[in-house]
Amino acid sequence: MTTSLLWFRRDLRLADNPALLAAVEAGDEVVPVFIWDPRLLARGGVRVARLEASLAALSADTGGALIVRTGDPVGVIAQLAEEVGAREVHVSRETTPYGRRRDERVRAVLEGSGRELVESGSPYAVEPDRVKAGSGGPYRVFTPFSRAWRDHGWPAPFARPDHISWASVSGDEPPSAQGPPATAAPPGHEAAGEAAALERWRTFLDDDLADYGEQRDRPDLDTTSRLSVHLKYGEIHPRTLLADLEDHPSGAGESARRFVTELAWRDFYADVLFHSPRSAWHDLRDTLAGMPYDDGPEVDPLVEAWRQGRTGFPFVDAGMRQLLTEGWMHNRVRMVTASFLVKDLHVWWPVGARHFLEQLIDGDIASNNHGWQWVAGTGTDASPWFRVFNPVTQGLKFDPDGEYVRRWIPELEHLSGAAAHEPWRRPDGHDHGYPERIVDHAEERREALRRYEVAKGGGG
DNA sequence: TTTTGAGTTGTTCGA
């Protein structure tokens, strides 16, 4: 009787899971385990609650066999492998900076006792380092990457094994036996787990895909896929999505093409981070190394107003409040709120990226931090330095009836239609406690452009 | 090696 260990990390599903297939093939029985890593628990409390819900679902899907332990994965995995007599530990390949370092250490310790860490698959349709430019190096511009990414292609979804002999370990309590998690599922989101992910995907395909291309930028309408959190935890794999799209009647349409492009962005940023691990928290390019940013006691209250959704700019505040309440924000609003911190408050992007990562239930270091770098002009596809989002114009354009801002800002409920975007233009605009604007946007825009000039010219 | 074309997501100003 051979036993293999299946270590779940962010691939919490049984369908389309190559690591599971490899584990089943390697052993007569499979011990499934998830490890709470204190290093990852330290921040992102909202994701802990979400993960608990997802683990409860996975535990049920494994018939209660899932083992959940807490500690440094290096020690926990080594000990557990010994305990159950597993020669192979199966995982999905991790390509983030921390994940890679951790897995190298786990691999070394396992090899020291004659065991093996076996990687099968990754969280991406095309895993990092596979798509290469003509020169053999990685792409640093999205459009050519996405063309090569499509040309490269991806495998069909992997089947869910017909039969899995899960083995449990005595002495471990499955999560379902510990009572329901403190927060079953963050508000505004469907239940966690593989079945919920599939259901969300089916609903999106049936109800929202047709209008996705046209309406995906509208935070007032619920027209995005809302799959980011499911993808974050691997409750569904992008291969599954891509294959289903091919079979869908609208699969060749503009909306489907747009959606596929979003999956390409996810893979692109993972690829960029893989090749430049340092870019997680440092400028990818040093072209703005001399950029003067503000920090300290003068700007701290402004940053706090930004975090709390009290900047006096309704579109920004609605987004920031949605973030604190739901742990989620529409992509359009993520760009506008990020631009506000970087270009209106002149704060270095990692400050905002960290806040987002702490609050987003779909918080992913590659997509989040490189999205921030795109806004800040330090990342791939450095946006023209003069491109500064106007928070009011963006609101009027993408929330034309003001419904999104009223949904998140009760102080503006008395303003109808688009008037909610400019309360300062109405005598009663601030009657219900909505704050005045903390900065003059036109002025700060000019200031941002001036600083860019300095950074470009001086270089230090 | 050199050259050429292109690059997610915008705003403002003036005609």
Add this chain to the structure above:
DNA sequence: GTCGAACAACTCAAA
């Protein structure tokens, strides 16, 4: 109100 130009120059990718 609408429309086009200006904003400035740089890096990347491929021929």
